[in-house]
Amino acid sequence: MTTYLGPLSEAVLAQSAALEKQATARKKEGDWAGAIAALRKVKALHGGLYKSTRLAKFLQQSGQFEEALQEIEWLVE
Numbered sequence: 001m002t003t004y005l006g007p008l009s010e011a012v013l014a015q016s017a018a019l020e021k022q023a024t025a026r027k028k029e030g031d032w033a034g035a036i037a038a039l040r041k042v043k044a045l046h047g048g049l050y051k052s053t054r055l056a057k058f059l060q061q062s063g064q065f066e067e068a069l070q071e072i073e074w075l076v077e
Contacts, residue, residue: 008046016042023058032062051075 008016019038026034039055053075059068 008049012045016045019045020054023054027058032058036062036064 019042023035023038023042026032026038036055036058039052039058042052043050043055053072056068056071056075059065059071
């Protein structure tokens with residue numbers, strides 16, 4: 001299936017959606033490490049097709065400014 005992220009399988013899309021929900025739940029619980037870990041898994045699933053700024057945003061909100069900047073630079077490349 002082709003999405004705004006490019007060609008991804010239905011299985012990858014379903015797994016990504018579950019991880020995105022998990023990230024939101026962890027954030028609401030105050031578990032920034034868990035939320036960021038879930039988003040890193042989404043990024044790994046999408047590989048070079050990953051274009052979301054959500055990971056960078058979560059890193060910034062958790063106080064990990066250097067990591068957030070690195071993520072933004074990766075996205076720009």
